[in-house]
Amino acid sequence: MPSDRPLAERLLEGDRRALARAITLVENEDPEGYEVVRAVYPKTGRAAIMGLTGAPGAGKSTLIGALTKLRRAQGREVGVLSIDPSSPFTHGAVLGDRIRLSEHFLDPGVFIRSMATRGALGGLAEAALQTALLMDAAGKDDVFLETVGVGQAEVDIIDHADTVVLALMPGSGDSIQALKAGVMEIPDVIVVNKKDHPLTDTMVREIRGVLSLGPKQAWRVPVLTTEASRGEGVEDLADAIDKHRAHIREEGTLEERRRRNLRNEVLELATVRLRRKLHEQLDDPEVEKLLDEVVKRRLDPASAASKLLERET
Amino acid sequence: MPSDRPLAERLLEGDRRALARAITLVENEDPEGYEVVRAVYPKTGRAAIMGLTGAPGAGKSTLIGALTKLRRAQGREVGVLSIDPSSPFTHGAVLGDRIRLSEHFLDPGVFIRSMATRGALGGLAEAALQTALLMDAAGKDDVFLETVGVGQAEVDIIDHADTVVLALMPGSGDSIQALKAGVMEIPDVIVVNKKDHPLTDTMVREIRGVLSLGPKQAWRVPVLTTEASRGEGVEDLADAIDKHRAHIREEGTLEERRRRNLRNEVLELATVRLRRKLHEQLDDPEVEKLLDEVVKRRLDPASAASKLLERET
Numbered sequence: 110m111p112s113d114r115p116l117a118e119r120l121l122e123g124d125r126r127a128l129a130r131a132i133t134l135v136e137n138e139d140p141e142g143y144e145v146v147r148a149v150y151p152k153t154g155r156a157a158i159m160g161l162t163g164a165p166g167a168g169k170s171t172l173i174g175a176l177t178k179l180r181r182a183q184g185r186e187v188g189v190l191s192i193d194p195s196s197p198f199t200h201g202a203v204l205g206d207r208i209r210l211s212e213h214f215l216d217p218g219v220f221i222r223s224m225a226t227r228g229a230l231g232g233l234a235e236a237a238l239q240t241a242l243l244m245d246a247a248g249k250d251d252v253f254l255e256t257v258g259v260g261q262a263e264v265d266i267i268d269h270a271d272t273v274v275l276a277l278m279p280g281s282g283d284s285i286q287a288l289k290a291g292v293m294e295i296p297d298v299i300v301v302n303k304k305d306h307p308l309t310d311t312m313v314r315e316i317r318g319v320l321s322l323g324p325k326q327a328w329r330v331p332v333l334t335t336e337a338s339r340g341e342g343v344e345d346l347a348d349a350i351d352k353h354r355a356h357i358r359e360e361g362t363l364e365e366r367r368r369r370n371l372r373n374e375v376l377e378l379a380t381v382r383l384r385r386k387l388h389e390q391l392d393d394p395e396v397e398k399l400l401d402e403v404v405k406r407r408l409d410p411a412s413a414a415s416k417l418l419e420r421e422t
Numbered sequence: 423m424p425s426d427r428p429l430a431e432r433l434l435e436g437d438r439r440a441l442a443r444a445i446t447l448v449e450n451e452d453p454e455g456y457e458v459v460r461a462v463y464p465k466t467g468r469a470a471i472m473g474l475t476g477a478p479g480a481g482k483s484t485l486i487g488a489l490t491k492l493r494r495a496q497g498r499e500v501g502v503l504s505i506d507p508s509s510p511f512t513h514g515a516v517l518g519d520r521i522r523l524s525e526h527f528l529d530p531g532v533f534i535r536s537m538a539t540r541g542a543l544g545g546l547a548e549a550a551l552q553t554a555l556l557m558d559a560a561g562k563d564d565v566f567l568e569t570v571g572v573g574q575a576e577v578d579i580i581d582h583a584d585t586v587v588l589a590l591m592p593g594s595g596d597s598i599q600a601l602k603a604g605v606m607e608i609p610d611v612i613v614v615n616k617k618d619h620p621l622t623d624t625m626v627r628e629i630r631g632v633l634s635l636g637p638k639q640a641w642r643v644p645v646l647t648t649e650a651s652r653g654e655g656v657e658d659l660a661d662a663i664d665k666h667r668a669h670i671r672e673e674g675t676l677e678e679r680r681r682r683n684l685r686n687e688v689l690e691l692a693t694v695r696l697r698r699k700l701h702e703q704l705d706d707p708e709v710e711k712l713l714d715e716v717v718k719r720r721l722d723p724a725s726a727a728s729k730l731l732e733r734e735t
Contacts, residue, residue, distance in 0.1 A: 143724045150722035164596035165603035238723070257603060280595035283477035290478035290570060368717045375716060376700055378727035383696045387689055403688060404681045409463035410551070411456045414691035 116141075117148035123186075123248040125220060132222055135239040146239050149246035154367070156188070156245035157354055160254045160270030164284055167276040168302035171337040173253050177213050178340070179347050180251050187213075188244030190237060191223040192256040192266060220244060235381055237266045238374055268370055271363060272353045274298045274346070277316070279308035289319045297330060297353045300346055304336035328356055387417065396420070429454075430461035436499075436561040438533060445535055448552040459552050462559035467680070469501070469558035472663055473567045473583030477597055480589040481615035484650040486566050490526050491653070492660050493564050500526075501557030503550060504536040504568040505579060533557060548694055550579045551687055582683055584676060585666045587611045587659070590629070592621035602632045610643060610666045613659055617649040641669055700730065709733070 119127035134142030159176075161169050170191070177187045213219040224236060237254065244252045256266050267273050275296035277284055287293040299316055301309055316332050331349045335342035357363040390396045399416055402408035408416075432440035447455030472489075474482050483504070490500045526532040537549060550567065557565045569579050580586050588609035590597055600606040612629055614622055629645050644662045648655035670676040703709045712729055715721035721729075 143722075147722045147725055151719050154719055165599040166595075167599075242722075257600075278595075280593060282479075282591070282593035283596035286478040286480075287570075368713075371716045371723060372704075372713050374723045375713060375726045375730060376697070376704075378724055379700055379730045380693065380697045382727065382731060383700075384689070384693045387692055387696075391685075391689075400681075400685050400688060403684045406464050406467055409456075409460045409555075410684060410687045411691055412460055413688045414695065417688060417692045418695060 115148075117145045120145065120243065120247050121149055121152060125217065128220060128243060128247045129222075131243050132240050135243065136224060136236050138236075142239065146242055150242065153242045153245040156241075156249050156252045157272070157350075158241055158245070158252045158254065158270045159350055160256070160267035160273045161276060162256050162267050162273065162296070163276035164278075164281060165257050167278045167281065168337055169255050169257075169276050172276055172300065172302060172335065172343070172346070173255055174213065175335070175337040175340050175343040176251075176253065176347060177219055179343055181213075181216065181218055185250035186218045186248055187220070188241075188247070188249035188252045189219070189221045190240050190244070190252070190254050191221075192233065192237065192254075193223050193225050220247070220249060234266050234269075235374075235378055238269045241269055268373060271357065271366065272297045272350050274300060274350065277301050277312065278303050279306040279312050281312070285312075285315055285319060288316075289322075295320070295323065295330065297328065298346070298349045299330060299332045300342075301332070301334045302337055304334045304341055309334055327360060328353065390417065390420065428461075430458045433458065433556065433560050434462055434465060438530065441533060441556060441560045442535075444556050445553050448556065449537060449549050451549075455552065459555055463555065466555045466558040469554075469562050469565045470585070470663075470667055471554055471558070471565045471567065471583045473569070473580035473586045474589060475569050475580050475586065475609070476589035477591075477594060478570050480591045480594065481650055482568050482570070482589050485589055485613065485615055485648065485656070485659070486568055487526065488648075488650040488653050488656040489564075489566065489660060490532055492656055494526075494529065494531055498563035499531045499561055500533070501554075501560070501562035501565045502532070502534045502568065503553050503557070503565070504534075505546065505550065505570065506536050506538050533560070533562060547579050547582075548687075548691055551582045554582055581686060584670065584679065585610045585663050587613060587663065590614050590625065591616050592619040592625050594625070598625075598628055598632060601629075602635075608633070608636065608643065610641065611659070611662045612643060612645045613655075614645070614647045615650055617647045617654055622647055640673060641666065703730065703733065 116127050116131055120131055131142060131145045134145065136142075161173060163169050173189055173191075177189065180187050213221065222240065224233065224240075241252050241254060254266055254270055273294075273296040275284070275288075275293075275298070277299065278301065284293065288295065301312055301316070303309055313332050313334060320330055320332070333342060333345050333349060335346055337343060354363070357366060391400075396417065399408070399413050403410055403413045429440050429444055433444055444455060444458045447458065449455075474486060476482050486502055486504075490502065493500050526534065535553065537546065537553075554565050554567060567579055567583055586607075586609040588597070588601075588606075588611070590612065591614065597606065601608065614625055614629070616622055626645050626647060633643055633645070646655060646658050646662060648659055650656060667676070670679060704713075709730065712721070712726050716723055716726045
């Protein structure tokens, strides 16, 4: 009976159910989940981790679906982690996106998982990295992390990737402006996913214009066009991702990038735990009284924070 | 000599230089700055705090300029805090935005300050709130907080506002998608700042369509159009802001909102300090060794975080 053997052992053999179970544990912040990650961690670092970001509607799921198909044809195993925003408007639309991946649901070489964005405690980036590590350990050659938007939480997730791809569609004026203003970090690859749209060429020129203003880098960010629903341009995109990875590996920056990411991850994990401990104090009547003083303008926020921290130690 | 008197005292009298000095202290995280905030805090809570957000290029600075002009004509004093992203591309463009406020630079009833976004330590939201409190204490009737984008840092800043206004321009497809997907929180007022653009009407309809899908709220988010460079529609915008404030005051939600914001602020201040303490440890050779173990895949990130926290206590 395989279930009698340790979860970590089964996961390392690529057992799907073991992987699914371990991710659930990590997502629920179950200590057993961290145990599994701890056990398999020495076996990680092999997968190519690609982070895909972009506004909702940019066609990220379709791109991931097309890339998955291509990687499978190349004989590679794929893990996908999609981060779903919790919309007050249309849960349906987001779930609809997932359906575009459905042709891969039954393929044993593809493992798909989605997580909903959570509250402000910042546990998501933590769970996302742990999940990427588990997929890596389970033998996925490619791990795709898909997130929406340009918020800090998304950036934290994307930061775990070796290669960051930004998906834009014609009309993504805000994203281009955000890129230009430095609100959004410069990705490694940019893809405009509506090859046939009349505004696509203008858009590509505009993006190249913005990029040309930036500092000269050894890696020139390619701007590609795809029509992912028909698989067009997807091979070029996969090539660009491979080339970027080869580039940073040759330059020694893959090592450096991973070092920086892991270092940030450790700090982030520590901060999340500290914040959680602070939040747990909020139910304490004494802390409630402290906050009341702030609301009544008798105690300023910074002094209240100091008092809160004094309690902590 | 006024400079012999305490900074807080002079600030409460509306002394500009005292206000400027206090903000610099707060921005530099000088303990004296917190002292001033502590001293003036009981006198705060009077100003109407408006947060304006939106992608770069949406015309936020022009809108703030026009609103400032209007408020001055109404006999109100205005404080403006602009958060500038640090762009790798065009510092010039952002500084150019500031110039749109230049007609108010010499008006003693207007106080303008800008801050650059900083690193990941999260000190910006902290400094921004302290600055808003100082402007409030110095007698500004209106405090405008201007930030770019929809990242968490920006949301944290905007969260200090009584009323949040989202500025969009025709072509802001990404922002509308972000709103729809729940990546962006629903603002209190939406303004499309290109009245004459051929796509403006379509855009307004689109936004109303998205809003109509949402949960029914007591406050119906108005969608306005302006041409701020000519002052058109700005009166309606100011009216909408006033109405929103009157609404939340009547409903009792102004109190509730401020309570929630101050509570979050205390937690955020405490978290920032804890994170800073963690960062200070990074130079420690022992911690460096710990991180090395993680990079070499001998120690997993979560265990390293635990060890880091153990050192802390």
